[in-house]
Amino acid sequence: MQRIQTITPCLWFDHQAEQAVRFYIQTFGGSSRILSTRYYSDVGTEIHGRPAGSVMAISFELDGQQFSALNGGPHFKFTEAISLQVNCQSQAEIDHYWNTLGEEGDPQAQVCGWLKDRYGLSWQVVPVRLFEMIEDQDADKAGRVMAAMLQMKKMDLAALEHAYEGD
Known part of the structure; x- marks a missing residue:
């Protein structure tokens, strides 16, 4: 059973x-x-x-x-008060879920890895690595990653890594 x-x-x-x-x-x-x-x-x-x-x-x-x-x-109706989080291991996964779930969705609802699909359901498409970076004990590294993320619609893993390293 x-x-x-x-x-x-x-x-x-x-x-x-x-x-x-x-x-x-x-x-x-x-x-x-x-x-x-x-x-x-x-x-x-x-x-x-x-x-x-x-x-x-x-x-x-x-x-x-x-x-x-x-x-x-x-x-x-769905609201942004609830979303489903998709944890991604790579930029390819991020791109797949972002592009597929966001197709025919609300482009105005795209911010910091969040999107709204064609049915009105909100999703967070995020790299697992993001959590490791923003939880780093080095406040400068974590702060740079947070600042970079807040400027994004779709998550860019390479840009987040560059911010983390201070590049």
Whole structure:
């Protein structure tokens, strides 16, 4: 029997859960997959207002992390108050996730490694190395990296490394 994840983020969409899940699975690839799909029935139509047989919720995994996507209607929208952080090992990974997730997203929401995708969900696309640099005991090094990062939209790992080294 599969262990149930203790905490599963639920992403509320108006009606685009299926398209969003397919987009995220394609973006992250690897072990990403749909686990199950549930459909609305006639029960509760007066409350949910969704047609019977339409997708209600999808359970899915992105790189081993479970999520749920709900077609809940237009009542709630994503805000920057929550974001999903993508920890990257290389500039190639940063470029892939930044370019793919940001495609058709909100260009005004791009700052310091944050972006908003076409569905309104905020993402942080950051190099793991950034955390090591800004947590350095040398306050000058950490400060230079922070100053450089604050000038960026998409993270530039080489520029961060140069700032760290004082180049």
